[in-house]
Amino acid sequence: MRNLLFEIAYQGTRYHGYQVQENALSVAQVLQDAIEAVTGSRDDITGCSRTDTGVHANSFYFNMKTESRIPEDRFPIALNHALPPDIAVKRCQEVPMEFHARYHCLRKEYLYRIWNSEIRSPFLDGLVSEYKYPLDLPCLQKATQDFVGTYDFRAFCAAGGKEMETVRTIYETSICREEGDMVCFRVSGDGFLYHMVRIMVGTLLEINEGKIPPDSIREIIEQRDRTLAGRTAKPQGLYLNRVEYGDEWFGKTV
Template structure:
């Protein structure tokens, strides 16, 4: 039975998130409707991870299995003809039947986008967090260095996070941009806790605004208490940029477990 891997992009503004929910329209529901129209059958669609309401993606990975034999371009062009304009398939591949988009992942890369312009920007309001206070970008970079490595990230998990433990490994935190313009914070790691990236960004903004020194980030991390960290950054600034894979399922260790929490 063919196993199809789809890389999809979406603007999450008008959705309740990736996962099907009773309180509104989800990206998963829209994709499943399009797949059903294409294949003539309702099939499950599995994702590498869930994204919250308002969160966007350029590299979400989903998988489906079907008895239908179709050329790969049918999943690309065909589905794009059936999907709404704010969801698109950007790549389709056939993968081994055992492929699991979540458990085979080596990690994810997120990018958080901030507009630091002195006045609001109507064209960016759905994709950037507008922070009007001038940001010290170098201080942001210094604060971000304390987040690298394997740590207990309890200070940066949501109160209702269901993960069994808070040990995660962050491989990259990169701050790009300038005061008064656009600033992006790229975070790459093996796995993430619920709201972890948004809580990291909210904490770094306290440093960028000059309210806290860069070394305070290390103190927050060591405290393992959510109340010590900064606020949760808004969902609409977050972008799932890429899900990373190797040749097969990776070995797992504490901090490297595939997680299923929303971001």
């Protein structure tokens, strides 16, 4: 028996999130179908996170305990032959048996991509959130810094979230125009609540629209009232961008 860690990337447009659903197609289901086709066994897989319907991942990890003897360097090639074009296995490595892709994650970074133009891009359909109004990026960048720290982010958690503990630590945030009409919001933390990043983005957009004062984020956090924060931004622009684990599992950070 081996415990294997896989890094994957996927376009979430046609999936109802990562987690297996009873009556909807998920990333995990498609992965398990491919694993069964390659190994002959439908092994359980453990993902590093639960992404929502339509959300994407540039870097996502899952681990799997398996009897398969396929070499680590050959496993990605074999699985990619069995997977659809919108999911790709980037690499595979053996990890200690006690390793858990979700519980041993130290830090995650999310990226939210906004196509800031009155003209939509036909090449980015489903891959960005469209916003046609001018963005006051210096103002928004200043506002994002009020998310940094350890707080109870209950006001930034959507109804339906199952988390009992709503305290999270945000390490870094930024929003900037990266190229042409593409604006990106980045946020890293030790974990995120249900729809938390999308509510952060929706709050920033309402600050931009003058609906929420730019210096009110800390007050919203302190009030712990979801109705004070902004709307939930669309899922299409959201990407799980980076996942970090400790040196003790690998000899280096993944």
